[in-house]
Amino acid sequence: MDPSQASSSVANAAPAAPLALRGESLVKRFGAVTALDGVSFTLGKGEILGILGDNGAGKSTLVKILTGFHQPTGGTLHIDGHETLLRSVDHARSLGIECVYQDLALANSLSIYHNMFLNREIVRRGPFRLLDHKQMRERAAQCLDDIGVHVSSVDLPVERLSGGQRQAIAVARAVHSNAKILLLDEPLAAMGAREAGLIIDLLMRLKEKGGLSIIMIMHNYAQTLDIADRIMLMQRGRVTYEQKSALTSVSELMDIVRREYREMRAASAR
Numbered sequence: 001m002d003p004s005q006a007s008s009s010v011a012n013a014a015p016a017a018p019l020a021l022r023g024e025s026l027v028k029r030f031g032a033v034t035a036l037d038g039v040s041f042t043l044g045k046g047e048i049l050g051i052l053g054d055n056g057a058g059k060s061t062l063v064k065i066l067t068g069f070h071q072p073t074g075g076t077l078h079i080d081g082h083e084t085l086l087r088s089v090d091h092a093r094s095l096g097i098e099c100v101y102q103d104l105a106l107a108n109s110l111s112i113y114h115n116m117f118l119n120r121e122i123v124r125r126g127p128f129r130l131l132d133h134k135q136m137r138e139r140a141a142q143c144l145d146d147i148g149v150h151v152s153s154v155d156l157p158v159e160r161l162s163g164g165q166r167q168a169i170a171v172a173r174a175v176h177s178n179a180k181i182l183l184l185d186e187p188l189a190a191m192g193a194r195e196a197g198l199i200i201d202l203l204m205r206l207k208e209k210g211g212l213s214i215i216m217i218m219h220n221y222a223q224t225l226d227i228a229d230r231i232m233l234m235q236r237g238r239v240t241y242e243q244k245s246a247l248t249s250v251s252e253l254m255d256i257v258r259r260e261y262r263e264m265r266a267a268s269a270r
């Protein structure tokens with residue numbers, strides 16, 4: 001066993017495949033608040049990592065560091081084996097890191113195909129730089145078809161779609177732009193079981209196609225264990241547990257969280 005890997009659960013859980021991403025002792029402070037207090041993690045190529053944890057645990061902050069939105073106060077990030085300082089969201093995107101945000105950032109009044117090419121529209125050759133709607137329509141339809149997302153027409157405005165379909169379009173857009181690492185911050189929040197099923201199926205198809213590594217912040221333990229190859233539990237800015245999904249269970253995870261909660265209550269009662 002690699003002696004540099006501290007706790008046994010973490011050592012068991014480390015992916016054997018080459019790493020897409022590695023964070024080492026990441027710290028993020030906002031003034032007096034320490035959102036991340038030394039977070040180390042790995043993401044294997046082709047792996048789906050699920051991040052669980054209470055509100056305020058630092059999950060979104062971690063994802064925002066991986067998107068280049070926040071810069072860490074301390075620690076390092078290694079992308080494809082190279083230590084990398086992500087300067088901005090554009091910089092991260094140029095390296096193939098795409099994020100699907102909770103609030104989606106789709107333009108609701110615009111069509112599906114237009115959303116899929118937002119800020120990277122295809123223009124026709126010639127002096128006038130006219131948008132090539134025909135080509136964008138065809139390519140959008142092809143891309144959605146490739147990943148098994150079914151819509152009646154790519155001309156539909158996004159506002160006519162359900163929450164699950166909108167989320168699927170946002171994922172399709174990220175994948176279409178050649179994402180190698182896809183980050184999802186609570187993609188199933190506020191979704192019914194059927195809608196969530198749509199997105200889960202989509203993520204499983206993307207995984208099967210290969211070439212994509214995924215980190216998803218999740219709420220529901222059972223769903224997470226279903227989808228993710230590995231889970232990571234965050235509590236108060238730290239990773240407190242990490243394990244392959246197949247080697248843990250909802251009840252084990254709940255026990256860990258319950259124990260922590262009791263310790264905190266006991267500490268505050270003292």
Ligand SMILES: Nc1ncnc2c1ncn2[C@@H]1O[C@H](COP(=O)(O)OP(=O)(O)O)[C@@H](O)[C@H]1O
Nearest residue numbers: 030033034035054055056057058059060061062
């Ligand atoms: N931009 C910010 N400015 C100040 N504090 C922040 C900011 N973003 C997050 N925090 C704080 O950092 C901690 C972790 O937040 P967050 O990463 O959003 O947690 P989670 O996504 O796990 O709910 C919280 O205490 C939160 O209030």
Ligand SMILES: [Mg+2]
Nearest residue numbers: 059060061185
């Ligand atoms: Mg959050």
